[in-house]
Amino acid sequence: MLQVKDLHKSYKAGKITYEVLNGINLTVAQGEFVAVMGPSGSGKTTLLNCISCYIPFDKGHITLGGQDLKNLNEESLSKVHNKKLGFVFQDFMLLDGLNVLDNIMLPRIISGDTSEAMEQRGNELCDIFGISHIKNKYPAEISGGEKQRTAVARSLINEPLMILADEPTGNLDSKSSRTVISSFEEAKNHLSATIFMVTHDSFAASFCDRVIMLKDGAVYKVLEKKTERGAFQEELLEAIKEMSGDVA
Amino acid sequence: MKNFGKINTALRRKNKKNYALLVACIFFSVLLITAYVSMMRSPTVLAILPEGGDSRKQMMMIFVLAAIGCGFFTTYAASIFFRYKSREAGIFMALGASRGQISRQLFYELFVISAGSCAAGALLGTPLAWCIWQLFRTLLVDTQEMTLAFDPQAYMFALAFSLFIFISIFIMGRRFIRRTNIIDIVNEQRKSEPIREVKPWYGPVGIVLMIVGGFGGYIAPTIFIKVYQWYPPAWTNIIYLPLFIGLYMVLIHTVVRGWKHGKSRYKNIITNSLMKFQGKQTVNNMLVITVLIAGAYFAAFYTPMLGTGAMQETEKRPVDYAFHYRADQNMLTRSDITAIAAEEGVTITSWKDAEFAVLGQDGQHEVDDEGGKYHYEYSKLNGAGKYIAESNYNAMTGQNINVEPGRFAAVLADDGTGDNMIQVDATWLTNMTTRKMLSVSFQKYLRYEMMASSYYVLDDADYAQITAGLANEWREKLVYFNVEGALLTYDFAKKLYNSIVDHSGPECELPEFYDRVEKIAADKASETYWGDTEQMTKISYAGRDSSEFKQFWEYMPQFRVLDRNNFVATYAVFLMLFIFIAIICFAAVLVIGYTRCLTIAINNLQVYEDLRRLGATPKYLYNSIKGQISKVFGVPGIVGTSLIYIFYVMIMFFNDNMITQSEISGLISCLFVIAGMSVVIWIFHRFTLHKVCKMLNVKQSGKQHTNKCTE
Numbered sequence: 001m002l003q004v005k006d007l008h009k010s011y012k013a014g015k016i017t018y019e020v021l022n023g024i025n026l027t028v029a030q031g032e033f034v035a036v037m038g039p040s041g042s043g044k045t046t047l048l049n050c051i052s053c054y055i056p057f058d059k060g061h062i063t064l065g066g067q068d069l070k071n072l073n074e075e076s077l078s079k080v081h082n083k084k085l086g087f088v089f090q091d092f093m094l095l096d097g098l099n100v101l102d103n104i105m106l107p108r109i110i111s112g113d114t115s116e117a118m119e120q121r122g123n124e125l126c127d128i129f130g131i132s133h134i135k136n137k138y139p140a141e142i143s144g145g146e147k148q149r150t151a152v153a154r155s156l157i158n159e160p161l162m163i164l165a166d167e168p169t170g171n172l173d174s175k176s177s178r179t180v181i182s183s184f185e186e187a188k189n190h191l192s193a194t195i196f197m198v199t200h201d202s203f204a205a206s207f208c209d210r211v212i213m214l215k216d217g218a219v220y221k222v223l224e225k226k227t228e229r230g231a232f233q234e235e236l237l238e239a240i241k242e243m244s245g246d247v248a
Numbered sequence: 249m250k251n252f253g254k255i256n257t258a259l260r261r262k263n264k265k266n267y268a269l270l271v272a273c274i275f276f277s278v279l280l281i282t283a284y285v286s287m288m289r290s291p292t293v294l295a296i297l298p299e300g301g302d303s304r305k306q307m308m309m310i311f312v313l314a315a316i317g318c319g320f321f322t323t324y325a326a327s328i329f330f331r332y333k334s335r336e337a338g339i340f341m342a343l344g345a346s347r348g349q350i351s352r353q354l355f356y357e358l359f360v361i362s363a364g365s366c367a368a369g370a371l372l373g374t375p376l377a378w379c380i381w382q383l384f385r386t387l388l389v390d391t392q393e394m395t396l397a398f399d400p401q402a403y404m405f406a407l408a409f410s411l412f413i414f415i416s417i418f419i420m421g422r423r424f425i426r427r428t429n430i431i432d433i434v435n436e437q438r439k440s441e442p443i444r445e446v447k448p449w450y451g452p453v454g455i456v457l458m459i460v461g462g463f464g465g466y467i468a469p470t471i472f473i474k475v476y477q478w479y480p481p482a483w484t485n486i487i488y489l490p491l492f493i494g495l496y497m498v499l500i501h502t503v504v505r506g507w508k509h510g511k512s513r514y515k516n517i518i519t520n521s522l523m524k525f526q527g528k529q530t531v532n533n534m535l536v537i538t539v540l541i542a543g544a545y546f547a548a549f550y551t552p553m554l555g556t557g558a559m560q561e562t563e564k565r566p567v568d569y570a571f572h573y574r575a576d577q578n579m580l581t582r583s584d585i586t587a588i589a590a591e592e593g594v595t596i597t598s599w600k601d602a603e604f605a606v607l608g609q610d611g612q613h614e615v616d617d618e619g620g621k622y623h624y625e626y627s628k629l630n631g632a633g634k635y636i637a638e639s640n641y642n643a644m645t646g647q648n649i650n651v652e653p654g655r656f657a658a659v660l661a662d663d664g665t666g667d668n669m670i671q672v673d674a675t676w677l678t679n680m681t682t683r684k685m686l687s688v689s690f691q692k693y694l695r696y697e698m699m700a701s702s703y704y705v706l707d708d709a710d711y712a713q714i715t716a717g718l719a720n721e722w723r724e725k726l727v728y729f730n731v732e733g734a735l736l737t738y739d740f741a742k743k744l745y746n747s748i749v750d751h752s753g754p755e756c757e758l759p760e761f762y763d764r765v766e767k768i769a770a771d772k773a774s775e776t777y778w779g780d781t782e783q784m785t786k787i788s789y790a791g792r793d794s795s796e797f798k799q800f801w802e803y804m805p806q807f808r809v810l811d812r813n814n815f816v817a818t819y820a821v822f823l824m825l826f827i828f829i830a831i832i833c834f835a836a837v838l839v840i841g842y843t844r845c846l847t848i849a850i851n852n853l854q855v856y857e858d859l860r861r862l863g864a865t866p867k868y869l870y871n872s873i874k875g876q877i878s879k880v881f882g883v884p885g886i887v888g889t890s891l892i893y894i895f896y897v898m899i900m901f902f903n904d905n906m907i908t909q910s911e912i913s914g915l916i917s918c919l920f921v922i923a924g925m926s927v928v929i930w931i932f933h934r935f936t937l938h939k940v941c942k943m944l945n946v947k948q949s950g951k952q953h954t955n956k957c958t959e
Contacts, residue, residue: 054342054430075346082344093339097262102250110345114251138262154343 001194002028002051002162007060009046009217020046021057022217028162033188033195035205037236038214039243044198045166047214051196052085052164053077065161082111086155086193088165092147094139094154100146101126101135104154111158118157125153128190129183145176152183156191163187165197169204181207202240206233215243252345256353259336266332267361269843273325274365274413276839277318280832282373282406283380284311287828289402290377292395296795296821303822306546310829313543314836317536319412321840324533326417328847330424341430351425358421366410373406374398380831384824389816394824451501457494462891465491466898479620492535495887499534502883533844534884537837541888542895544833545918548925549896550826552917554819560910562811564662564697567600568734569741571727571748571805575603576720579751585729585744592740595732602640604703605715606722608678608765609633611671628676628685629772632765634724635677635704637711644728645696653707655691659699665904666701667693680765681719686710698728698806721755734809741810748805749792759785759800795819834925837884838932845877845936849943856944869946874937881933889922 009021020043028034036044050057053069062069064084072080086107087093094103102109105122126132129149134142142150148168155163165184169177181204187193197208205211206229213221221239225232260267287293288311297304337350381396465488472480501507573579580588582599589596611630614622636644638651651657656674660666672690679685694705706714715723731737762779770777778784791797795818798804816823856869864872896918900911907915941947 049431052342078341078344078346078349080344081342087342089342093335093342095259095336095339097259098255102255102258105250106255106339107343109250109252109255110340110343110349112252119250158344 001030001032001065002026002196003061003063004047004051005061005063007047007050007062008058009043009050009055010058020217021050024060024214024217024219026212026219026222028194028196030194031188031192032210033184033197033208035197035199035208035211036214037199037202037205037211037240038220042214043217044214048164048166048196048198052087053080082107083158084161086158086160086163088148088151088155088163088168090167090170092139092144092151092171094147094150096139099136099138100131100142100150103139103150104135104157106154107158121157122153125156128186129153143176144172145179148172148176148180149183152180152187156187156193159191160193162194162196165195165199167199167201168197169199169201174203177201177204202233202236205236206230211236211239213239213243252349252353256357260357263332266329267357269846270325270329271361271365273322273839273843274362274417275369277322277836278366278369278406278410278413279373279376280836281315281318281409282370282403283377284314284829284832285405285409286374286377286398286402287381287825289399289405291397291399293821293825294399297825306550307825307829310543310547310833313539314829314833315409317540317833317836317840319409319416320532320536321836321843322413323416323420324529324840325843326420327529328843328850330420334424337424338430347425351421354421354425355418358417362414362417366413370403370406370410374402377828380828381824384827388824389820394820446500446504448505450497451505451507454494454497454501457490457497458891459494461488461491461494462895463898464488466895467902470902477622477624479622481620495538495891496531496535498887499531499538499883503530503534503879529847530844530880533840534880537840537844537880537884538888538891540833540837540840541884542892544830544837545889545892545922545925546895547826547833548830548921549892549918551823552921553896553911553914554822555815556914556917557910558815558819559812560913561697562808562815565806565808566697567728568730568737568808569728569744569805570698570807571803572604572724573727573748573752573803574721574756575723575725577751577753577756579725580744580747584747588743588747589731589740592737592743594737594740597730597732599727599729600644601725601727602636602644604634604636604640604724604726605711605718606632606680606724606764607635607714608680608768609671609674610676610678611673627769629678629765629769630674631671631763633671633674633677633704634702635706635711635714636699636726637708638705639708641694641696641699641703641705644726645699647694647696649694649705651705651707651710652691653710654688655707656688657692657694657705658690659694659696659701659703659705661700661908662695662697663908664693664695665906665908668904669701670704677714678765679714679716679718680722680768682717684714684716686714735812736809738809738813741807745805745807745810746792748803749789752789752803756803757787757789758802759787760802760804761785761800762802795821834928838929841881841884842932842936842939844880845940846943848873848876848880849940853944856946866947869944870941873940873944873946877933877937877940881929881936885926885929889926893918893922 004024004026007021007024008019010017010019012018022043024043024047036047038044046055049055051062051064051069053062053072057070060070064080067080067084069080081087095106098106101119101122104125105118108118108121123132123135126135129152131146131149131153134146139147139150151168152163155165163184168180168184172180184193184195184197185207188195195208197204199205206225209225211223211225212219213223220243223232223235223239227235288307293307294304297307333354337354340350341347378396378398381394385394465485468484468487469480472478472484582601586596608629609631610626610628612624612626613630615625616622635656638649642648649657656677658667658670658672660670674688674690677686677688688706688710731740762784767777767779785796785800787797787801789797798814798818856873859869859872893915897907897915900907900915
């Protein structure tokens, strides 16, 4: 589904160049739920931004569903964002001027789909994620957990190849975090969604099939979930300590 | 079914406040500029303000300031709008909308907003100017001259300004869309523009630069003219530049560091740091407000300075009625005037009249060279002077002075001012009929208000000698008289004034700057006298009620009751124009200040929510908001007002190297104007504070607040 080969990305600050991603290699299979963890400055968000093509990368290849994402023109990139990727952001990124259902349908509306099927699909997603009762409410009128479930539903409206989630539980309390993770599990189990999530939260990561640990812009370790969730979380915490424990 | 257009319509409806702010700002700035330019280009105003005169330059200068201010403030409002739009555009792009899709919607919105607001502002600007003018005419003064006419060409300026706004907003929109990646756009709304480092010396150095720039810029032209005999071109005004740099530094210092140190720094740490994080925009806005306040006061001071000076001059006159006329005119005699007085029931209580002569004087005059330079040349017939015999002077003034033979005295005002207006370097006087000459030298200054800066006094024998054989066209008669109840004799004064004009021949239809001696000298040298060119103000008896005639006619009588009653009417257009300019500038100041403060509320909503969670009391939150809003209104108010007041004092002082009693009175009147306007600004500041507190959900009483947060 996703292949990242020898990915390099650097930033310049004045005359100094900082290597943020230093030859990343990874793959994500169809239907897999993968998390990326690592200390601050390890390059997690930069990796996500490169995969989502929000920022250009210096060297390497990213292939999504067989399509090389390097050097795509703007039109093709928009299509990738719209059709092949779904996004879930830390601060939800919902439009305050639209109600929940309209926010969910937004990617389809952008692509020019104005069919009744779209509305039907939006309603279905509301049902799946338990937000039907608030579908006519505006973001200012709902809780953080509900906002993030709306964002997850929105990310699935176009049945993308992959959902990219950037710290989706970062702004939520533990109860709401659990609800959002459940949403991802729902998406994975019922909609065969592939999810790639960047997180600091070992609890959230422990629900994933696989966790990629990043350190200094390179893959430090890959942990696969072979045990039950609680033990896997312990394993993650150990690995974090091993990386000199910048992660809480 | 929903489509992208409908989604945008829904978003516009939901976020109409953001659209309304931009619409209001564009509309308001085009409205103000159109109103200003309509007035500035009005034939009514142009007919009154002499071409190349100071008043016209001042009007133009303040227009440039207002246009820069309005342009700046509109682009600032547009930047707020784009910051709001950035989140929307960022989300659309993140979800797969192309730049083309977003830009089509954005440019459609910008077109509708800009075109609609500009058109409305331009259409209503002239009616606004007309309404304000009619209000002046109804409430203050109405003269025939004040009938307002508009020049359709003024719309070209309004159109140019609208076009500038239109293009600026589209360029900003294009830049916004062309942002390199989604991350930048999404982060745009959260972007702050802190000023990183401000050294402690910024403020003091800024003050020094302001003094150097202001003082240097003002006296530099005098130095160029006097020392280098060079009229500097307009670009030399760049000498004022340190004033603006200094002003910027002082404002930066005030916003970032403040002027209080020690404990108070921690007391205001939230206020200061919040302002610092919006530093660039805040300082830019404050700079514009400061300059506009200075421009507004510059215009607003015109009326009290002129009014107080004119009123005091009128009151100080030792006689109620004074006029002079050429001896070759068939002028009213004393008995004619007494008869008119009797008809009007006026009793003349004292009467004095005396002859004086208009003589040629030698001296140096400027001759223009290339490149704005000039040199002096001596001429035997340099210009005309009014010379009176000492006995006649004593009779008219009640003084008892003595002028030595071969010498002359020059008359100044009672307070000793006016020496810069009267030439004392004459060594030869010429009888313009016989061309006989008399050698003289300056002896002393005399003081008499009615003759100030216009008359010279000669020894009786010298006067008799030089005026022997002088034709009547060069002889004049001076008349002073008093009446009973002078302030109740307006009808008599008006009738007498009209009779004097009626009895004056076309040879006297001249402005006071027309020098007949210079004219003869120019004719002799086969040159064109400048007074015969289009540059010279034209005077016509037909316009005897016009302010131009009353200000510039050579033989304009000085009747206390007439001058006192006619002051406002005479200067009506000047006064109204400058009041109008002040209103426009102050309106712009209030709107810019208000918009800036609303931005504080929009940007800091989350910060205040966090502070509340950290345990900040409502009183603390209120004081923090108050501190920021007070700075936005207060600092430019204090700096702009002080700057322009000091500048006015400087102008008054350098006019004659002293500040006269009437100038002091004028400056005191200006303080009342400042007090009045400060109250208006303070009321608006309180209104804005109330609005911002409401937006941030902070109670002004500081006792409690209602938490609106739903989470």
